[in-house]
Amino acid sequence: MIKRIDFAINDHVGLLAIPELVKKCQNNEYISVMRKYEALASGKLIDDKSEATGDTLYLGSKKSDIYFCIYNKEVEQAQKGVTLNAEQRPIKTRFEVRLFNERAILAVEDFLSHRNLENTVFGIIQRYVRFVDKRTGKARNQWPLNKRWAQFCGKNRAPVQLTLAPELPNVNRQRAWIQTQVAPTLKALFNIDGYQGTLETMQDIKNAKLSPQQEAMIREQTVGVDYLVEQLG
Known part of the structure; x- marks a missing residue:
């Protein structure tokens, strides 16, 4: 944070x-x-x-x-x-x-x-x-x-609004955030699970609660939403 x-x-x-x-x-x-x-x-x-x-x-x-x-x-x-x-x-x-x-x-x-x-x-x-x-x-x-x-x-710079209003998450921003902030930690946890023979990290991902904005992002970006939910559930 x-x-x-x-x-x-x-x-x-x-x-x-x-x-x-x-x-x-x-x-x-x-x-x-x-x-x-x-x-x-x-x-x-x-x-x-x-x-x-x-x-x-x-x-x-x-x-x-x-x-x-x-x-x-x-x-x-x-x-x-x-x-x-x-x-x-x-x-x-x-x-x-x-x-x-x-x-x-x-x-x-x-x-x-x-x-x-x-x-x-x-x-x-x-x-x-x-x-x-x-x-x-x-x-x-x-x-x-x-x-x-x-x-x-300078010229030709678009304004950037740091709004706190709820909005649909941007997929590219989410992926960039994962790459820099989340992926290294997940990699370490998966390595630990592999050594200990557990599936705790994958279970945590399956049990994660999605926000309404995240669910809307999935609906917007995918066709087989029901299949994806079924696989993660």
């Missing part, structure tokens, strides 16, 4: 200017299903003056199963004394997609189904948030996408 997974995108050229994104949130130039944002600034006091040393923007509630964190990675590395060699490019800003529980599982399933991590991560971002430029006289949902944000997100 996956409890949490984070995806990190490193911005080496400064496309994500945090103060600019914060200002857009304040001006309502931020369209999202997420209803909350939080902007934090860190610094140190010198002669009663504040010297800014970093900025962080949270999109979404940190108590929810999905939220985004954008922060100044360059400042963080400088504070930690991290030195880069001549071949390394400094990371100016880092965008983190933080997922928990079922949403984390759905993200992994999408990646295993398509084997394209970039499309999965940016698909999630595009589904849940976009920054736009205000246009007087136009409805907010018709405001054009901010050019810097569009450059960051």
Whole structure:
């Protein structure tokens, strides 16, 4: 069971200017299903003056199963004394997609189904948030996408919705999940059964209770459903 997974995108050229994104949130130039944002600034006091040393923007509630964190990675590395060699490019800003529980599982399933991590991560971002430029006289949902944000997100990436609504399981996703998470354990258990002369693992499979969604998936993908049920029963 996956409890949490984070995806990190490193911005080496400064496309994500945090103060600019914060200002857009304040001006309502931020369209999202997420209803909350939080902007934090860190610094140190010198002669009663504040010297800014970093900025962080949270999109979404940190108590929810999905939220985004954008922060100044360059400042963080400088504070930690991290030195880069001549071949390394400094990371100016880092965008983190933080997922928990079922949403984390759905993200992994999408990646295993398509084997394209970039499309999965940016698909999630595009589904849940976009920054736009205000246009007087136009409805907010018709405001054009901010050019810097569009450059960051790239083109031709389909949104990925991490919905928790019941839906028919995707066969390819189920097989990918089996291959990476279940098959190695089953292989070990079958080897143990073979050595001990038992059929416990096969019996567990025969006695497994199918969910309504799994039964619907069988009906959709097979013709001889009654025969299959008979064989497993």
